[in-house]
Amino acid sequence: FTNHLQKKHARNILFGAHTFWAAVNRLPLSSNAVLCWKFCHVFHKLLRDGHPNVTDLSDMSRMWGHLSEGYGKLCSVYLKLLITKMEFHVKVSDAPPPCDRHFTMFDYLECELNLFLGVFSSLDMSRSVSVTAAGQCRLAPLIQVILDSSHLYDYTVKLLFKLHSCLPADTLQGHRDRFQEQFKKLKSLFYRSSNLQYFKRLIQIPQLPENPPNFLRASALSEHISPVVVIPAESSSPETEHMVDMVTEDLVDTDVPNQPVTEHDWCQNKIPVNEALPVSSQNLFCLSTNRTVPLCLFPLDRCGGTQVRRPVWHVRLHGPLQLQQSERDVQGREVRRLHRTGKAVANEQRYTKLKEKYTELVQGHADLLRKVGPPRPRRYPNPSPTPRTQACRRPGSSEELGAQLSIMETEKAELVESLSKKEAELSGLGEELERIQSSLANERESGVKTAEALQNQLNQKESREQALESQLVAARWATLQGAVEEAERIVTESLALLDDPAHISCTSSADYLASRCQASLDCLDRLHSARNAYLSDNSELVRAVTQFAHLVGDTIVQGSATSHMVPVEQADALSDSVKACGGEALALLAQMKEQESLAAADSATLRAALDGKLRPRGLELQQGELGDLVEQEMAATSAAVESAATRIEGMLNKSRAVDTGVKMEVNERILASCTDLMQAIKELVLSSKDLQRDIVESGRGAASMKEFYAKNSRWTEGLISASKAVGWGATVLVDAADLVVQGKGKYEELMVCSHEIAASTAQLVAASKVKADKDNANLGRLKLASRGVTQATAGVVASTKSGKSQIEEKDTMDFSSMTLTQIKRQEMDSQVSVLELETKLQKERERLGETAVVHWAHTTPLCASLLK
CATH class of the missing domain: 1.20.1410.10 (I/LWEQ domain)
Structure with a gap:
């Protein structure tokens, strides 16, 4: 019962908001703390996702506030938060609120922080509470609190910057102090939440800056970064997929919150409140306009569900064949899926290798381009030659320059040819890369379509199984009701024989009556065991009811026949006992006839009638x-x-x-x-x-x-x-x-x-x-x-x-080693034990008196006979 609120349950409730409010009035919210806690969680999601109609929760908050243990205090804090949230939406029509109502936002954030602190203080953080069902039940509503708190923090910062631009700093000293206190709490709570394993897979919690914003410096507003809370998108659960298909595409998944607002000039008051603290009226409109779709589709489901209402014998004959065929289909689909997965992995690896090769070629191309360029002549620091020396060396220099030029031209031609080859290879690799990417995209699209088709088939099979299960339960209950009605008829006919004049001549022995009573008691035990195992096997209960009816009817008949063999006083007492036994049997069968009272059917009175009244003791001893x-x-x-x-x-x-x-x-x-x-x-x-x-x-x-x-x-x-x-x-x-x-x-x-x-x-x-x-x-x-x-x-x-x-x-007891506090504690424990023993003694004396009276009533005839 203490598991956290499932998202699919919240989603189903939000699809029928009006039905939800009709059902809430019937819930025992004032007597069950855990149920009230879950209701607060659902109601919080409802306030964020669309329903505008609310109820007054102040009385419930005060009631749960009197409890200091368990969920009582948490329910009180959560209800106060919901009341504050509703009052905030009533008073504030746009965000940020007007300057005369800025305290409303501070109070709203304070309530959010109080719920945060209440939940964490109720958990034992020395253990991994976030992976337990009880811990997740308390932590689940904090996702909504984190969403609200991030927006409230952002708006509060911008509101204070706006106020500081209009009012003196000394006037706003109290506002700054209150904001800094809330900033420290919110930062600590965000940090503690981000370390919990439960939140890591459900929500990405932002981290606040190390220091609060400096409102005395107007330029600090540009340094402010709005915290963004990210909830990973996830597919809808199988229980609600068919419901999502029936409504329009305008409906928004309640598990994915609206994205935070963009930056605007807060001095112009252009940010509406439905963007900041989303209460989506569009979702409500979609719900109200599309809630008739399931009602319209209901006749189609009835008309198309003839295959579900097959006879039971048809299901029993063809059920194993269909099960084997479905198992073979599932195995075939699994093999094909693994084959496609292997091809996709191979394509991914090939694509990665080609990409690396492509990068290497581009890098080599760039290196070649850097190497190719106009040749630069090399200069040497030669001394000034004489005219004779210049005349001697000029022919040799021309030949050397020509050789170098021819070498350079040859290298340039080789580089150009290599560059053209690399470019051709690069273009081929690019085309192959595009082809592989296209093939990979096609494979992914095909895999998604196949997964959707398989999921649809699975949903259809689950719906058919649920329908067949409901039909099986109904057939079981109808069979049991028929058996109980037949048993009532048998017992009634046996009771009618008591007044039949033709039955007066029938006689029986006390020993046979005692054996019939014992057989009825044994059958009553089997009936009790079969009733406990009814949900798993109802055939045993049907057999037990039938046998029980025959044995009780036979006991009634034999008891009446035995009364014809004893004196008148004993005969009247025995006849009354037989009638009382028949009445108790009919009362037990009437309880088993109703599904609500089947589990609580009590056979103690019938057992007492069979064991204490009908068993003859000393009626017929030879x-x-x-x-x-x-x-x-x-x-x-x-x-x-x-x-x-x-x-x-x-x-x-x-x-x-x-x-x-x-x-x-x-x-x-x-x-x-x-x-x-x-x-x-x-x-x-x-x-x-x-x-x-x-x-x-x-x-x-x-x-x-x-x-x-x-x-x-x-x-x-x-x-x-x-x-x-x-x-x-x-x-x-x-x-x-x-x-x-x-x-x-x-x-x-x-x-x-x-x-x-x-x-x-x-x-x-x-x-x-x-x-x-x-x-x-x-x-x-x-x-x-x-x-x-x-x-x-x-x-x-x-x-x-x-x-x-x-x-x-x-x-x-040795008191020498005990302290004064321990001795006092021992004294209190002794007093408690004395009171308990006195109470127990009084009750045991009363029981002893009652037992003595009953024993004397049974032994008085025997004592009187002895005195005679």
Whole structure:
């Protein structure tokens, strides 16, 4: 969500400016800081590129200004900048502004600098924040700020020169001070921005001069160089290419800003504001006149899109063939492109070599021209000859001069001939160079056309893929809706059978109903998993919905049939549970029928109805099953106690081998007390078995043991429940002791487990005493064993508390090396922990009370039966 604003998104929004303003009113700008930040970025681009209608943003600015973290403060500063920008365009109709409103430009630039500083202060510049998504999200709007700031700086400089030519220098001292402060900030921010990797590929940031302009010297205006911001031109994204084709060529790409204004005489006020701070009304006119083009082309798209709406079977059959054909086409185009690229590179290399040869020939030609020229006679400093000497030497001098002249003429002829050859070779190379340049230009033009054709084909294929994908999603959803509607019909028909008179004679067993409930619960788990994987594979969800409907319908029918086999009170309760289960199933299917609520469909209530209400417990137990179950549970309890004792002995040996010191002493004491408790529980179970045997022998008469248990089913169920509780408590106690010895558990868990075992043994004693004689010897043994369990439980609790105290004394905090501030901080942390623990204690007490009430509600009928 914190990625920077994409240019293609801004471009699409600017193509539909009026639609943009209608959509902005529905955005949660007052509750989402990142969304408000992106809106400010888009709105800034909108102010620069054409839409004249704006809204009042002051309330939003004040609201986000109350937040000092995250995007809140940035949104407040950005909104203030946008408000200042709008007020500037309303007040100032031409640039530079009149002298009575020059403060407006200073305020405008100050807001730009505040946003600059706010963004940089919110980033950690010690890391490469410009290459992260969160950093680019904050840096992206600074491109618009750089464009505005460069123009504002230029106009401010020229405005101050104009003011200094009209007013005394002392009057403008405050203006100069404010400009110098803004100049330092702007120069620093431009320098820091130019060093960021994110801006290097998007914008060319100018560098301001080392020193600010000297406004006291009028000639310094000619030395001023207007900063020019350059944004490299780039091709439009594939998502908007088809939109660009539908509008006229007058539309201007919003990512390429208008070029800065040219130099004029600022004293004549001839530079309009739409050139300086561009708010292009021409772009708005083009948008308003051409926004109907997509609407006109929409019927053509519908008429020409019959190929897209092919049947699904046609797509499934021909899809792989088309994919293979498209892959072969792409490979062929890639081979041709590489071939053309190789030829172009070879031509470039050949052109470079010819150019070097041509330069070498031109240089040689120039050297030859410098060598050729009229011969200069060589003069020697001879002494004045006598007439006789002159007469003797004159014939020899003429012959020498003639020989030199003939040599010079021969050299000149050779040079002229060489020069003509070089010129001919040079002209041939020039013609070949022109031919190669023409061929290279043709190759480039052909490559550009081929790339455009391939891009158009790619766009068409992407549009077809998107259309097919949307059709596939619609078909998936239609299939799911049909399956859900069929499931609702099945469940509704099952519920209707409850009131059908012909169904009254149908019966079923509780075991079969329990199996149907378990199957429905398993199917509910598969339905939940298939719903999570719906987007990738909807077929699994359709199958799960169908199976779920059949299983739930069967459960409803079997529950109604089972109610015909039980007493009236239980039958009414079971029928109500069946109807509630059907209603919850219909509610779940209704949620899955809507696409908005599919992901949030909750099956917890249906699961509770299936697992807690419909599963019969003890509705149909045969006579032989109760007797066998009593023996099995007592044997299982004995086995659990024996296993617990063995585990405790193993933990004790392991602790002696690993631990040392206080920890070993504490662990030995705790495990020894747990061992004593297991021995006491074992003695209690044996005494309970002997007492039950006496009870059965004295009360069954001529009946068998199984018949006695079946006759006293309520008492038998209580005995089974108590035996289960004792075995479970022993297992949990050993697990808690194991965690405590390893240092991963809590001493409180061990205490709670001990108390739970004491309660379970009390339940077992109560269940055994109900039908026993007062003078029975085994009853006395059972009471004595119960007191032994109570004492062993107290021993476990005492050893646990003692060990906990020793461990806490060992871990006492050392305050000697802590400073006063650290001690105060520790005190505050302790107070926070105390408050948190008190709150947690209160909540846990409330939960304990609720759990105790529910547990008592479930066990009250059982306790009443035991007391009888």
